[in-house]
Amino acid sequence: MAEAEFDAIVVGSGMSGGMSAKELCERGLKVLVLERGPEIVPERDYTDQLAPWESDHLDNVAQDEINQHYYKQYGGVAYAIKESTKHFWVKDDEHPYEEAEGTSYDWLRGYHTAGRSIMWSRQTYRLGPQDFTANLEEGVGVDWPVRYEDIVPWYEKVETFVGVSGSEEGLDQLPDSVFQPAFELTDAEKSFKQKVETTFNGRNVIPARIAHLTDATEEQRALGRSNCQARNRCHHGCSFKAYFSSLNATLPAAERTGNLTMVHNAIVQGLDYDPANNRISGVRVVDAETNEARTYSSRVVFLNASAIASAMILLQSKSESFPTGLANRSDQVGRNLMDHVSSAGVAGIMTGFEDKTVFGRRPSGGIYIPRYANVTENDKPYKRGFGFQGGARPLGNSGGQIAGIGRDFKEAHKRPGPWRFSVLAFGEQLPNPENRVTLHASRRDRWGNPVPVFNVSYGENERIMQQEAVKDAQAMMEAAGCINITTSNANLSKPGNRIHEMGTARMGRDPATSVLNGWAQAHDVPNLFITDGAFMTSSACQNPSLTYMAFSARAANYAADLISEGVI
Amino acid sequence: MKTRREFLQGLIISVGGASALSACGDAANVVATTAGERGRFYTQDEMALISRISDLVIPRTETPGALDANVPGYLDALMSDWASAETQNGHRAALQLISQRLDSLSGDFKAASEAEAVAALSELDSDAFNGDNSLGGYRSLKGYITQSYFATEAGATEELKWVAIPGRWDPSVDIATGD
Numbered sequence: 001m002a003e004a005e006f007d008a009i010v011v012g013s014g015m016s017g018g019m020s021a022k023e024l025c026e027r028g029l030k031v032l033v034l035e036r037g038p039e040i041v042p043e044r045d046y047t048d049q050l051a052p053w054e055s056d057h058l059d060n061v062a063q064d065e066i067n068q069h070y071y072k073q074y075g076g077v078a079y080a081i082k083e084s085t086k087h088f089w090v091k092d093d094e095h096p097y098e099e100a101e102g103t104s105y106d107w108l109r110g111y112h113t114a115g116r117s118i119m120w121s122r123q124t125y126r127l128g129p130q131d132f133t134a135n136l137e138e139g140v141g142v143d144w145p146v147r148y149e150d151i152v153p154w155y156e157k158v159e160t161f162v163g164v165s166g167s168e169e170g171l172d173q174l175p176d177s178v179f180q181p182a183f184e185l186t187d188a189e190k191s192f193k194q195k196v197e198t199t200f201n202g203r204n205v206i207p208a209r210i211a212h213l214t215d216a217t218e219e220q221r222a223l224g225r226s227n228c229q230a231r232n233r234c235h236h237g238c239s240f241k242a243y244f245s246s247l248n249a250t251l252p253a254a255e256r257t258g259n260l261t262m263v264h265n266a267i268v269q270g271l272d273y274d275p276a277n278n279r280i281s282g283v284r285v286v287d288a289e290t291n292e293a294r295t296y297s298s299r300v301v302f303l304n305a306s307a308i309a310s311a312m313i314l315l316q317s318k319s320e321s322f323p324t325g326l327a328n329r330s331d332q333v334g335r336n337l338m339d340h341v342s343s344a345g346v347a348g349i350m351t352g353f354e355d356k357t358v359f360g361r362r363p364s365g366g367i368y369i370p371r372y373a374n375v376t377e378n379d380k381p382y383k384r385g386f387g388f389q390g391g392a393r394p395l396g397n398s399g400g401q402i403a404g405i406g407r408d409f410k411e412a413h414k415r416p417g418p419w420r421f422s423v424l425a426f427g428e429q430l431p432n433p434e435n436r437v438t439l440h441a442s443r444r445d446r447w448g449n450p451v452p453v454f455n456v457s458y459g460e461n462e463r464i465m466q467q468e469a470v471k472d473a474q475a476m477m478e479a480a481g482c483i484n485i486t487t488s489n490a491n492l493s494k495p496g497n498r499i500h501e502m503g504t505a506r507m508g509r510d511p512a513t514s515v516l517n518g519w520a521q522a523h524d525v526p527n528l529f530i531t532d533g534a535f536m537t538s539s540a541c542q543n544p545s546l547t548y549m550a551f552s553a554r555a556a557n558y559a560a561d562l563i564s565e566g567v568i
Numbered sequence: 569m570k571t572r573r574e575f576l577q578g579l580i581i582s583v584g585g586a587s588a589l590s591a592c593g594d595a596a597n598v599v600a601t602t603a604g605e606r607g608r609f610y611t612q613d614e615m616a617l618i619s620r621i622s623d624l625v626i627p628r629t630e631t632p633g634a635l636d637a638n639v640p641g642y643l644d645a646l647m648s649d650w651a652s653a654e655t656q657n658g659h660r661a662a663l664q665l666i667s668q669r670l671d672s673l674s675g676d677f678k679a680a681s682e683a684e685a686v687a688a689l690s691e692l693d694s695d696a697f698n699g700d701n702s703l704g705g706y707r708s709l710k711g712y713i714t715q716s717y718f719a720t721e722a723g724a725t726e727e728l729k730w731v732a733i734p735g736r737w738d739p740s741v742d743i744a745t746g747d
Contacts (some may be wrong), residue, residue, distance in 0.1 A: 015630075035727075037600060049732075051724070052718075052719045052720075052724050052730070053719055053720050053721040053724060056645065056648035056649065056650075057645065057646045057649055058646065058650075058715055058716065058719055059719075060650055062649060062650045062651075062652075063650065063651060063652035063654075063655055064652050064653075067652070183737050183739075184737070184739045185739060186739040186740065187739070187740050189739075228733050228737075229733050229734065229736075230734040230735065230736055230737040231732070231733060231734065334718045355742060355743050355744060356740055356741065356742065356743065357741045357743050358737070358738060358739055358740070358741055359736070359737070359741050360734035360735070360736055360737040360738060361734060361737075362688060362737050362739075394713075399711055399714055399715050400625075400710045400712075400713060400714025400715060401707065401710075401711060401712040402697070403693060403694060403696075403697035403698070404690075405624050405686070405689055405690055405691065405693050406624065406625070406627055407627060407629055409625060409626070410625075410626045410627070410629065410727070411629075413714070413718065413727070413728065414727065414728065414729075416743065443701075474612065503692040526669075534717070
C-alpha cells in the first residue's frame with residue numbers, strides 16, 4: 001500500500017467529529033476533516049448580533065420559500081428556522097429522502113462547518129450506570145460492551161473542555177458532571193421544586209444542565225470564548241462563543257495544533273476497502289460544487305457524519321468482501337435507528353408570583369426532572385423511562401392575542417403577566433432492528449448518491465410510557481398548585497423530531513450481532529471507528545451529545561495508541 | 569448585514585437619542601407610508617384602513633405609536649414579501665369584512681370621529697375575542713400590527729425596554745422596585 005496522505009480522516013465536523021479531530025490532532029496525528037457543506041465563518045455567518053428591527057418580515061421565512069425549500073425542516077423545527085437562521089438548515093428539495101409507506105420521519109439537519117452543533121439546544125447530561133446494563137438485564141437488543149465506569153474519565157475530560165453549567169445533585173441515575181455555576185431557578189420553579197420533591201419521594205427538580213459558559217476557564221478564554229450573556233440568540237450562532245459548538249471550541253483547538261487540514265464541500269461517497277490487509281485504503285469524495293471526484297487516504301478513518309449519514313456511507317461501500325456494505329457482516333448497519341420520544345407537553349399557570357419578573361433571557365432549559373421511572377419507582381407498566389425538560393417564566397408579551405385596543409392594550413404587553421409552567425418528557429426508545437434506514441434502489445441525489453429510505457415506527461413501550469408521562473406531569477403540576485392545566489396534542493413526536501438519531505452501527509460484544517466493539521472500532525475492519533450517534537447500543541433518555549463526545553475522545557486516544565504501536 | 573461594530577454604534581445612538589422614526593432599521597423594502605398613499609400590496613383604501621386601525625390599536629402615548637413606528641409600511645412589506653398568495657387573499661378578504669363591519673358599526677368608518685372610531689373598533693375587537701370566529705382575520709391583523717410594532721426599534725427599545733446584551737441572568741426581579 002502506498003504511504004497514506006494523513007494519519008486520520010474524520011468524516012464530519014459536527015459535535016462528535018470536532019471532538020475526534022481535536023483529540024487526534026492533540027496526539028500529534030495529521031488529521032483531515034471532511035465536511036460535506038460549505039464553511040461557516042462566524043464573523044460573516046452568525047446572525048446573533050442582529051436586533052429585532054434589523055430582520056425583514058418579523059424574521060419569518062417567506063411562506064412560498066418554506067413550501068419550496070424547507071417543507072420538512074420547517075415542519076420539524078419551525079421555532080429555529082428564521083429568515084436570519086435558515087442558512088443553517090438544509091433545503092429539502094436539494095437533499096430529499098423517502099419514508100416507507102405508513103411511516104414518517106423528520107431528518108432535520110444542516111450541512112456546514114460544525115453541523116448541528118451550531119443549532120443544538122445544548123442540554124447536556126451524562127448517562128448513568130443503569131443505562132449501560134438495561135439491555136442485558138431486560139434481554140433487549142444486545143449488551144453494551146462498556147460500563148459507566150469505563151467512560152467516567154472521558155466524561156470528565158470532555159466536560160472540563162466543553163463547559164457545562166449545572167448543579168451538583170449526587171443522583172445515581174444522572175451523575176454530576178464537572179460543572180460551572182448553574183442558571184438559578186426562578187421563584188416559580190423553586191416553588192414547583194419544593195412541592196414536587198415533598199409530594200413525590202425520589203423525584204427531583206434540578207436546574208437544566210446546559211453547555212454554556214458561566215465561569216469560563218483559562219483554557220476556554222484562550223480559545224476566544226467568554227461567559228454567556230443571557231441573550232438567548234443561540235440558534236443564530238454565538239459571537240461570544242459562550243455555548244459549545246465544534247466551531248466555537250473543538251475545531252479551533254484542533255487547528256492550533258498545526259495538525260488539522262479541513263476540506264469543505266467534500267461529500268463522502270464511499271470507503272475503499274483493501275482485502276489484502278483488511279483495511280480501508282481510501283475515502284472517496286465528490287466536491288459538492290464542482291462534482292470533482294477525489295480519493296484521500298489515511299491510516300485510520302473516523303465516521304462522524306451523523307448516525308444516518310455514517311450508516312449510508314457504509315451501505316454505499318460495497319465490495320466483494322462486503323457485498324451488503326462495509327463492516328456489515330452482522331447485517332446491523334442502518335438498523336436499530338432510535339430517537340427520543342415525546343408526546344403532549346403539559347402546561348399550567350402558577351399564581352402568586354405576579355409581583356416578580358426576570359432579567360436577562362435564559363438560554364435553553366429551566367428545570368430538568370431526572371428519570372425516576374424504574375429507578376426510584378418500580379411500579380411502571382413500561383420499560384425504561386424519561387426525563388422532563390421545562391420551566392416557568394412570565395407569560396409576558398401576548399403578541400396581540402388579547403382583547404382591547406388603545407393605551408391599555410399597548411401597555412398590557414409591558415407587564416410580565418401570570419407565570420406559566422410547562423414540561424415535556426423526553427423518553428427512551430427501545431432498539432428494534434426493524435426500525436432502519438436503507439438506500440433507495442434507484443433514486444439518486446444530484447451528486448449521484450442513493451437517497452435514504454426511512455422505515456421507523458414507535459412500539460407499544462414508547463406509547464404506554466408517554467401516556468404515563470403525561471399523567472405524571474399533570475399530577476406534578478397539580479401538586480405544585482398550578483391552575484388551568486392543559487396538554488397539547490397527544491400524538492407521539494415524529495421519529496427523528498427530537499434530533500437525537502442513534503443506533504445504526506451499534507456497539508456490542510459479538511461481531512455476529514453488532515457492528516462496533518467497545519472502543520467504537522468496527523469488528524470487521526480495524527482501521528474504522530464510528531463515534532457519532534451510530535454507536536449507541538441503547539438510547540437512554542438523556543440528551544446524547546455529551547456521550548457522543550466522550551466516546552469520541554476515548555476512541556480517538558485508543559486509535560492513536562494503536563497507530564503508535566503500529567497495529568493500524 | 570451589519571458588523572458588530574456598526575451594531576454597537578447603533579445601540580449607542582438608540583440609547584442616546586430619540587429615534588422613534590428610524591423604526592425599521594435596514595429593512596430595505598419597507599417604505600415610509602402615509603394614509604393617503606397606496607403601498608406595494610395595499611390599495612390606497614386598504615392602506616388608509618390599516619393605518620387607522622394600527623393607530624387605534626397602538627396609539628402614541630409617552631412612547632411612539634404604531635404610526636410613528638411605520639407599522640402600516642411594515643405590514644405592506646410583510647404582505648408583499650412574506651405572505652403566500654393564499655395568505656394574501658385571505659388577508660385581503662379579511663380587510664373587506666373588517667371594513668364592512670366597521671362601517672355598519674359607525675355609519676362610515678372613514679368619516680367617523682375619534683370617539684366613534686374607538687367605539688366601533690372596540691366592539692369589533694370584543695366580538696373577535698369573544699367567540700365570533702368570522703373575525704379570525706381581524707385577530708391575525710391585530711397580531712401582525714402588534715408583533716410588527718414590537719419588532720421595530722421604537723417598540724422594542726422604548727416600549728418594551730428590550731436590551732441587546734443583558735449580560736447576566738437574574739431569576740427574581742421585584743417588579744415594584746426593579747431589584
